[in-house]
Amino acid sequence: MTIKEIENLSGMTRANIRFYETEGLLRPARNSNGYRNYSEEDLNTLRKIRLLRTLHLSLEDIRSVSLGQSTLTEVLSAHIPHLKKSAEDLEHCRSICSQICADGTDYRTLDAEHYLSLMDSPSDAPELKEDTLMKVTSPWKRFFARSIDFSILNLITDCFLAMALHINVRSFSAGILIYDWIAPMLLLLLLEPVLLTLTGTTPGKLLFGLRVTAPDGSRLSWQDARYRTWTVLRYGYGFSLPIYHLVRLYRSYQGCKNEEMLEWEIDSVLTLKSKSTPLQAVEFLAADALLLFLSFLAGQSGALPVNRGSLTTAEFCENYNQLQEYYGISRPVNVPDTAVYNYMGIPMILDENGVWQNLPNYSQSFTDNFGELPALQFTETDDSVTEISFSQSYEDENRSVTSYGDFMAAAAVSYICAQDDYFLLPVTPDRIYREITEKAGTYDDFTFAAAGVIIECRIDHSGYTPMEHNSILVPEYGQDPYYSIEFTMRKAE
Secondary structure, three states: HHHHHHHHHHHHHHHHHHHHHOOOOOOOOEOOOEEOOHHHHHHHHHHHHHHHOOOOOOHHHHHHHHHHOOHHHHHHHHHHHHHHHHHHHHHHHOOOOOOHHOOOOOOOOOOOHHHOOOOOOOOOOOOOOOOOOOOOHHHHHHHHHHHHHHHHHHHHHHHHHHHHOOOOOOOOHHHHHOOOHHHHHHHHHHHHHHHHHHHOOOHHHHOEEEOOOEOHHHHHOOOOOOHHHHHHHHHHHHHHOOOOOHHHHHHHHHHHHHHOOOOOOOOOOEEEEOOOHHHHHHHHHHHHHHOOOOOOOHHHHHHOOOOOOOOOOHHHHHHHHHHHHHHOOOOOOOOOOOOOOOOOOOOEEEOOOOEEEEOOOOOOOHHHOOOOOOOOEEEEOOOOOEEEEEEEEOOOOOEEEEEOHHHHHHHHHHHOOOOOOOOOOOHHHHHHHHHHHHHHHOOOOOEEEOOOOOEEEEEEEEEEEEEEOOOEEEOOOOOOEEEEEEEEEEOOO
16 A cells, blocks of 8 residues: 555644654565555554554553553553543542632733642643654754755866866856756756765755655665655646746645645654854855855856967867857857847857868858958967957948957957966956957957957947947948057067
8 A cells, every 4th residue: 555545544733644654663575666555564553553542552562562562451451540530630620610610810811820829730641743754844944955956066067068068158048048947957957866865965955954764864875865855846846837836835845834744754854953053144144155266267268269389270160160150150250149130140159270161051141231240360389379469440331330359258258268377257258358459449459368369459430320229339410430450469568
């Protein structure tokens, strides 16, 4: 029989049944998969326990009878005087209640000392307690412990995406969102049962003094730990599905507050080590801040170029193509992403010689409104690129002009972040990309230096009007437009 079947037949709750197992009064067999298989003998034992507990017999007496240390007649004969004493105590309580009613007193005028003096000493009859395992009813501690565990799993997935695949984990693409939804749950199913089996806790639970054991206090088996984790995901978190996730969290919260047996607590016991609540709050905030910081670093590490150190021209071009994809530049770099012109355009890549090429299987990009992409010049010393530059100018041409900001920014990250002395902090790849893009968008001269690399950009223009909403320059009517840009990126001597 399953636990649900024996519940219905015995008239006991799962909490009761697990408690009697812990007390050694019930020893069900287990199937090959590790799940309990209750027999007719187990059912009969539970019915006997239910009867004797209803008769207010203590667990110690029941255990003594079940082990053959005492006979049932002996135990019941000794128990009858306690029942008689309890009945007398109840009758005396009834008489005191009647006396209070007869005196016509109310709560405000109640003379408690007088009536207490009329009471006899308390009965020595054994008190019948609820036969259930100890429960941890701290839903918020349990929730925050779980949130720490999920944050760690999210960090692991972000590190894999960013550091192994060089994917921008801060983008909100459908693929990233789906991956961030599924991957942590798969990792939880894989890692948490291992941790519970070996240590009885997880990083989040350890922070709040929580521990998971078998009902007898031993470590969970692999089957029980795996079942617990799966059931938490299913019933506790609703697989993080929108709306349903919130519903399951609320129901779990209510069940915990009402001291109900939650679905994943069938084969396990959660214990709580007493710790200072203010200290736990400080530890949680510190751990959460650390995880956020590490997640930030993981996201930034995705922008690190695939090639580091002294770069050849081919290696720089490979870095640039990677960074162009990382930052989601889906258009030619001389076309602003807010351009309103009617054009068809796809990003172009650099070949191993630093020459612009169409992406494989794509047709020619049409960017006539903005001119051609600038030709790059490379200076190498001992097969190592020491300087990268380009220049572009337009004169008396009726065309709009872009700042080339995204190109210069991606090129800067590709080169600066590849240097041996570069570190993520304090000049992160995103900061480099953002600052250069912003500086270029002003159409003024600017310089930038980091990790032993100096960037200089000289811009000169006349006869153009800036359009702030799309970061381009358009020719002024009746003027002779002129535009010139010179960009140099070199290692400092």
